[in-house]
Amino acid sequence: MSLEDFNQELRQKNLMGYWMIPTRSEGFREPQASFDPFLWKWQEISEALQKSARFIQPEEAFRRFIGFQHPKLKMGTTHTLLMGAQMILPGEFAPAHRHMMEAIRFVVKGRGAATIVNGEQLPMEEGDLITTPNWSWHDHINAEQSPIIWLDGANGPMIQYYQAGFSEPYHQKQQPVTRPAGSSEWEYGVTRPPRPPSSPTFRPPYRYRWVETEKKLRSLGEGAGDPFDGVLLRYMDPVTGGYTLPTMSCEIQLLRPGEKGRAHRHTYTVIDHAFRGRGTTVIGGSRFDWEEGDSFVVPPWSWHTHENSGREPAILFSINDRPAIEALGFFREQAAD
Numbered sequence: 001m002s003l004e005d006f007n008q009e010l011r012q013k014n015l016m017g018y019w020m021i022p023t024r025s026e027g028f029r030e031p032q033a034s035f036d037p038f039l040w041k042w043q044e045i046s047e048a049l050q051k052s053a054r055f056i057q058p059e060e061a062f063r064r065f066i067g068f069q070h071p072k073l074k075m076g077t078t079h080t081l082l083m084g085a086q087m088i089l090p091g092e093f094a095p096a097h098r099h100m101m102e103a104i105r106f107v108v109k110g111r112g113a114a115t116i117v118n119g120e121q122l123p124m125e126e127g128d129l130i131t132t133p134n135w136s137w138h139d140h141i142n143a144e145q146s147p148i149i150w151l152d153g154a155n156g157p158m159i160q161y162y163q164a165g166f167s168e169p170y171h172q173k174q175q176p177v178t179r180p181a182g183s184s185e186w187e188y189g190v191t192r193p194p195r196p197p198s199s200p201t202f203r204p205p206y207r208y209r210w211v212e213t214e215k216k217l218r219s220l221g222e223g224a225g226d227p228f229d230g231v232l233l234r235y236m237d238p239v240t241g242g243y244t245l246p247t248m249s250c251e252i253q254l255l256r257p258g259e260k261g262r263a264h265r266h267t268y269t270v271i272d273h274a275f276r277g278r279g280t281t282v283i284g285g286s287r288f289d290w291e292e293g294d295s296f297v298v299p300p301w302s303w304h305t306h307e308n309s310g311r312e313p314a315i316l317f318s319i320n321d322r323p324a325i326e327a328l329g330f331f332r333e334q335a336a337d
Helices: 003-012 042-055 058-063 156-162 183-188 210-220 322-327
Strands: 038-040 065-067 082-088 093-099 103-109 111-117 120-125 129-132 138-141 148-154 167-169 206-208 231-234 249-255 264-266 270-276 278-283 286-291 295-298 304-307 314-320 333-335
Touching: 038 042, 042 065, 042 082, 103 120, 103 270, 111 129, 111 148, 120 183, 183 206, 206 210, 210 231, 210 249, 249 304, 270 278, 270 286, 278 295, 278 314
Parallel strands: none
Antiparallel strands: 038 295, 065 082, 082 148, 093 138, 093 167, 103 129, 103 148, 111 120, 111 138, 129 206, 231 249, 249 314, 264 333, 270 295, 270 314, 278 286, 278 304
16 A cells, blocks of 8 residues: 555545645744735725615615625635725614624714614714624614715624624614713723723723824824834723723824834734825735725735825724734734844
8 A cells, every 4th residue: 555545545534644734844834824915995995885875775774884805815804804894874774783793993984973882872983993892782873964984893704713603683673772972981981980890701882082092193193103113002992901802903003204114024914994194015025005095904924014105194093813813822023134
């Protein structure tokens, strides 16, 4: 019997020898992403949203979501995360439901709409970030006279990989508002009433107001900043002070005119959105020129640098899977020499 005969015998018995794996360890090996960096242009996204309004009726407004689908993946923006844009027209609402996915809403156009999470109505203004912890009842409503567009970010591909995708519609189209506006901010903000520690698994919804985020960015912009990412802020969990959500972190960075960060790479994946300004990001040797509204992905363990070569500040909003990577013990980071 030859080795190939033996290998075939193993296959027929649904077995596999380690020597049959083409990527087995032989000397030093490092991660290789299964997908490339990619950039989505806002003009194409915006046009798709406008066209979708002709086909998706008001009672199906929750379906008016345009996902940023990576061409190298079966589903998702990255192998662990998804991002897309959703538009709600005046007078529309998205029916209430809940799911195992963690989700965030980052408002990019419009104002005056609201997301209701577990009975609390959270206003949506341009630049605001609103979190929806997993298994939280949530729905959206636009009572204003103009459309509102926000980015949806979620850990959908990660949930799909672990085959833990619970979801459930609410028994009515919309959930009632049972908590006063601003409850989460009042209970879990920087200044809060003293109380015993919450359960480590509890996550409230939270609204990070753009007016406060922008003020901090501008103030810190007078300092040295991060050597890789300029002025970088992380949206912290209001309960634990840790990452935004258990498996997903949100960050925002300011690149000042002429600023260029050092090259580095890490084992977590990032999806960036150009909220303000324009600039250039080089990922794995490929150059991506971005402007306001564009989104792009930085695959894991890919060398990358951000640069603002213009005369106006540039602001990038991003989500990443660093919390999950750290929890699993997979985190690693390297700076270029």
